[in-house]
Amino acid sequence: MLRYGWVDETTTAFTQMARSNSSDRRVASLCCEVRRLDERREEDDGLSDTWRHELEAIREQAMASLALASDSKALNDWRVEVLGKKSALGQMSKAMGGLTPEDRRVLGEALNRIRQELEQAWRSRQAEIEAKEKALRLERERIDVTLPGRHVPLGAMHPISRVIEEIEDIFVSLGFSVVEGPEVETDHYNFELLNIPKDHPARDMQDTFYLTDEWLLRTHTSPMQVRTMERMRGRTPIRVIVPGRVYRRDEDDATHSHQFTQIEGLVVDEGIRMSDLKGTLEAFAKALFGPSQRVRLRPSYFPFTEPSCEVDLVCVSCGGSGCRMCKGTGWIEILGAGMVHPRVLDMSGYDSARYTGFAFGLGAERIAMLRYGISDIRMLYQNDLRFLRQFRHA
Numbered sequence: 405m406l407r408y409g410w411v412d413e414t415t416t417a418f419t420q421m422a423r424s425n426s427s428d429r430r431v432a433s434l435c436c437e438v439r440r441l442d443e444r445r446e447e448d449d450g451l452s453d454t455w456r457h458e459l460e461a462i463r464e465q466a467m468a469s470l471a472l473a474s475d476s477k478a479l480n481d482w483r484v485e486v487l488g489k490k491s492a493l494g495q496m497s498k499a500m501g502g503l504t505p506e507d508r509r510v511l512g513e514a515l516n517r518i519r520q521e522l523e524q525a526w527r528s529r530q531a532e533i534e535a536k537e538k539a540l541r542l543e544r545e546r547i548d549v550t551l552p553g554r555h556v557p558l559g560a561m562h563p564i565s566r567v568i569e570e571i572e573d574i575f576v577s578l579g580f581s582v583v584e585g586p587e588v589e590t591d592h593y594n595f596e597l598l599n600i601p602k603d604h605p606a607r608d609m610q611d612t613f614y615l616t617d618e619w620l621l622r623t624h625t626s627p628m629q630v631r632t633m634e635r636m637r638g639r640t641p642i643r644v645i646v647p648g649r650v651y652r653r654d655e656d657d658a659t660h661s662h663q664f665t666q667i668e669g670l671v672v673d674e675g676i677r678m679s680d681l682k683g684t685l686e687a688f689a690k691a692l693f694g695p696s697q698r699v700r701l702r703p704s705y706f707p708f709t710e711p712s713c714e715v716d717l718v719c720v721s722c723g724g725s726g727c728r729m730c731k732g733t734g735w736i737e738i739l740g741a742g743m744v745h746p747r748v749l750d751m752s753g754y755d756s757a758r759y760t761g762f763a764f765g766l767g768a769e770r771i772a773m774l775r776y777g778i779s780d781i782r783m784l785y786q787n788d789l790r791f792l793r794q795f796r797h798a
């Protein structure tokens with residue numbers, strides 16, 4: 405049982421109860437008892453000595469610990485501890501329900517005063533700490549703007565990519581569209597629809613990378629042109645170029661790679677003639693290698709064109725007078741072409757009695773080698789930075 409009347413003892417008990425978050429009811433009744441038994445020394449605020457002492461003790465302790473809080477975390481903890489629901493002040497506010505109206509008013513006002521005072525102290529301490537932390541942060545994050553910058557190595561566009569983009573630009577300016585498609589194709593699209601017979605050597609296991617009996621790595625970009633004709637469902641004109649990687653089983657040497665970049669072109673419309681093929685390719689040669697270029701057509705054979713031809717360029721090395729590069733002929737072969745075989749047109753839904761077309765194909769590597777004077781195709785795939793860096797500003 406508690407004994408009352410002794411201010412120190414009751415105050416201690418009261419404080420402990422309030423701080424230890426014990427039952428609100430007990431704290432409240434304790435408040436009442438203390439209030440009743442204490443000799444009242446009424447002042448303007450009507451507080452008893454017990455309360456005054458108690459609140460003063462809380463205030464002093466709070467101010468002392470606030471002075472010790474030295475960072476924003478400690479400051480936050482302080483706020484919870486001193487002003488939060490579970491704090492002595494919080495508990496007292498909560499316990500006030502058990503007081504008489506008069507006591508409630510008196511204690512309530514006192515609690516408000518002390519709360520406001522502590523909050524004010526908290527705010528100015530917070531401003532101090534914020535300023536201190538900001539100054540620390542600025543000091544820590546200080547940078548020397550006069551230091552030299554870090555070197556960012558500049559990349560270069562790969563010569564093959566440059567050739568592809570350049571050729572695309574030329575044909576787009578002639579009214580062509582650019583189409584791309586899958587590198588894994590079916591025997592049907594890669595060979596059958598291109599009039600390449602079952603016994604043609606290209607279809608041999610020795611010459612093509614087969615994935616299964618039906619699926620393979622495309623040996624040319626032609627299947628995508630066939631797909632374009634199918635997608636157009638007999639509508640004209642068709643004017644497309646198709647750049648992309650193609651694969652052929654072959655020994656690599658200075659001029660052959662088992663994987664290379666082909667760019668094929670296809671035009672289908674009524675009345676397309678060999679002269680359209682020659683004029684287009686001559687415009688292309690001039691755009692790519694200069695206005696004095698000319699082309700020469702020599703007869704050749706492809707299963708998917710009839711007639712077929714090889715197309716030569718005036719030798720870029722000697723200008724036509726004959727040198728080692730053109731083996732004294734003055735001409736350099738750059739692509740293969742021809743009039744689309746009627747069977748290919750018919751199989752893709754274009755009546756060969758009404759429509760004609762021309763097609764061509766070239767290797768982007770070969771063009772890059774002629775353009776930049778590269779003697780070995782393998783240099784284009786070895787990713788040697790000493791080689792690649794030469795294309796940075798060219």
Ligand code: 2NL
Nearest residue numbers: 626629708740741763764765766767
């Ligand atoms: C080459 C030679 C050529 C074609 C490709 C072609 C495509 C269709 C129909 C007819 Cl869909 N022809 N393409 C024609 C002639 C030659 O490529 O690539 N030399 C490296």
